[in-house]
Amino acid sequence: DVKVTQSSRYLVKRTGEKVFLECVQDMDHENMFWYRQDPGLGLRLIYFSYDVKMKEKGDIPEGYSVSREKKERFSLILESASTNQTSMYLCASSFPNEKLFFGSGTQLSVL
């Protein structure tokens, strides 16, 4: 059974903290993605990676960075968390040109 696992289901952080969101997939997918999902705005792409150590900015990369040191793991980093980064964060993975498999999401609250 395919699996994309996000390390935390709920996370509460304070403004200015450095936050790491971790995602692991067990399907040997080349592509991995980070989206955020907000009411009224839908799913928006933050960053994606098409290979180890390779990354490209999505539609809303400001305030975020990513790391992909191993094929199965893709990390999203909030260097200095702000309240407007309170959101549901969704990780996904896929083979090239194939369907995305999503994790269950991390609900991040920044106070």
Add this chain to the structure above:
Amino acid sequence: QKEVEQDPGPLSVPEGAIVSLNCTYSNSAFQYFMWYRQYSRKGPELLMYTYSSGNKEDGRFTAQVDKSSKYISLFIRDSQPSDSATYLCAKRGGSNYKLTFGKGTLLTVNP
């Protein structure tokens, strides 16, 4: 203009009704369209996909693309309470990696 527009609803129907969910797109170069279903507190999962010139049927679900009006639709026949979810349309555009999602339509099927 956003590349994919979707009426967010919410949409509430009685069990057994035929449901029509719709999206419009603005770029004729889009070739590959998808519908994802997202249950509450879960990540999206692929429900249907179609190429620009085709219809596709899978059980009670039919995905349809009308290129002349740049309209994509998902029809659900004999809707069930278990169909209650948010439905997201998505397109794959010029990049092989990126999907762009609509905002999602929240559907409730009442028993």
